[in-house]
Amino acid sequence: MAGGKKNYQNTILDIAEALKLSPATISRALNNHPYVKEQTRTDVMEMATKLGYRRNHMASGLRSNKTRTIGLIIPRVSMFFHAEVITTIQNDLHKHGYNLIICQSNDSVNMEQELTETLYASRVDALIAACTLQTVDFSHFDKFVDHGTPVIFYDRVPVGDYKATFIKGSDFQGAYLATNHLIAAGCKRIAHVSGPLTSNLYQDRAAGFLKAMEEHHLSVNPEWVFHQELTHENARIAMQEMFEKDIVPDGIFADNDTTAIAAIEFAKEKGIGVPDALKITGYSNDPRTAIITPSITSIEQFPNLVGTRIVEVLMELLTEEAEGPVYKTEPVIIPVELISRMSTGVNK
């Protein structure tokens, strides 16, 4: 428990004085510099512990121009996919001796901009970002790029050219799989409840959906295609619009699991049998999809793999550092997999 004088912090000068060594030697010992006598190093370590010395990151960062800290910006930590990704990133970075500053943009472009300022002010060694769905202008990331600080985008990445590294799931493939799965299960009239086309995610998924439909010569009813924020409420409205007409869908490809859940709930209320009269697929394989009745077929995005790859690529970029380009020119694509459940009647 507490005790002792307040506010004074021991520094390397205190260690130096106690050991009759120079501060430079203390610094070297503490940083595993090769040119330090083993005995000296041991002495320093002991005295550091004894005095309760703790490095001041600000001082060392200021001098060395390295912080061993990585910044992360995500829309929300509460989304299952993102929560898993950041857990992996933090654990993997920790193994490499790096720290992580996690920041939430709350899906606000303004907040995202402010956070880039904050993280730049902290002079993070690299930045990892999953952008807002509304982020179409990425110029607030320029300061990092211009300064030679690696930037890695994942999940929601800039559309078009940008001097950063991209790591993303195969959204085209995921949509293609989901749509084909519905078709194979017998669906002929398939709706696509998707997110805003400002995001690469939904552009790619729309393409995957269309490809599968075309290949099976199924027509796409424009009244059954939605591009809007993927909230529970929006999903309900979409369902209502579709099911108050004479001709209704027999399959719904929902672009996130919240939407799929809303669809299931709507069907239950209206007495529409799932999967008999209506088949539904979600996206992301959120744990809720396995719990609800009927359970929901969804697309697994392997968040842990995404996190691992991000750190792998980051470490490469951070060690290369040989003034080469601080980004990968080719995007890293993470595979996806369809998890079949009750809502499409194909599996238990």
Add this chain to the structure above:
Amino acid sequence: MAGGKKNYQNTILDIAEALKLSPATISRALNNHPYVKEQTRTDVMEMATKLGYRRNHMASGLRSNKTRTIGLIIPRVSMFFHAEVITTIQNDLHKHGYNLIICQSNDSVNMEQELTETLYASRVDALIAACTLQTVDFSHFDKFVDHGTPVIFYDRVPVGDYKATFIKGSDFQGAYLATNHLIAAGCKRIAHVSGPLTSNLYQDRAAGFLKAMEEHHLSVNPEWVFHQELTHENARIAMQEMFEKDIVPDGIFADNDTTAIAAIEFAKEKGIGVPDALKITGYSNDPRTAIITPSITSIEQFPNLVGTRIVEVLMELLTEEAEGPVYKTEPVIIPVELISRMSTGVNK
């Protein structure tokens, strides 16, 4: 998009030179110091923008001994309750001009210790922590306390005396409410599937459970009381043990929602009717409890309120600063509320 020379960063000296002013004036202008001519301030701001100046947090923090950064340690961001709390904390801190560094302990005491070192090295202005369930020794927080840095514990807090501020839900009350609810619904043989007694959470809830049972002269079967990590697997094992006997419970007070969900699933598999033959309550009001069939009665902990109060208290501690004690002697208690659902048959 990118462009321009790499690695050079404009400093206040560059602004000073461009404006033929002294660095001190620039610093004052940038920090809203009162003694700066309005025109000068405007000029400085303009030039700062023009030169793409961005403050170096490390330099200013080193000099001023303030970082305007708060550290946060939690077991996992993926738990619904914690995700909500940190979102609120970050948003509220942002309004006060503070930044938040979020760190996960992964429920590992070792990691928690390391994270305190990291955050101390970053010289955060205050620390917020929800401890591991296994944290019984809190001495790794001493360095903050000794240094006069405010520490706020929430949710999982030290048992006993410690020179820090405590903010917690009323766990006794929550357990008391849940148990009484089961009793009012007609349960006579109630099981308590709870977490490790090393944590204040489960100590308090055990007491609330016992109080309610006693008041209604119901006996507690020790074979139906579990204190173990609250995982899905452990919950299944507990259910199996209880339901392979001749006499089985007719009510289960589960101390988290994952456990309640596992109980529901077990009951479904075994053909035990919920809520007719068995009534179940969870804890935390995780969104999953509303989605599963039957929906699960649970205890709402008002995470947003917890987050708001944390920041309120923190701001008080940070502004007092008048060398008074940097903690509240009385714990702040956040109320709880029972949300009645299908699993206890009392509400829809």
Add this chain to the structure above:
DNA sequence: TTGTATGCGTTATCAA
């Protein structure tokens, strides 16, 4: 209202 001078704690450069 502004300028001068100094130091925060550490690491890098150079010399020994």
Add this chain to the structure above:
DNA sequence: TTGATAACGCATACAA
């Protein structure tokens, strides 16, 4: 292998 010294970028006490 170690030491002396400067410098990182900024904020502040004091002087003007």
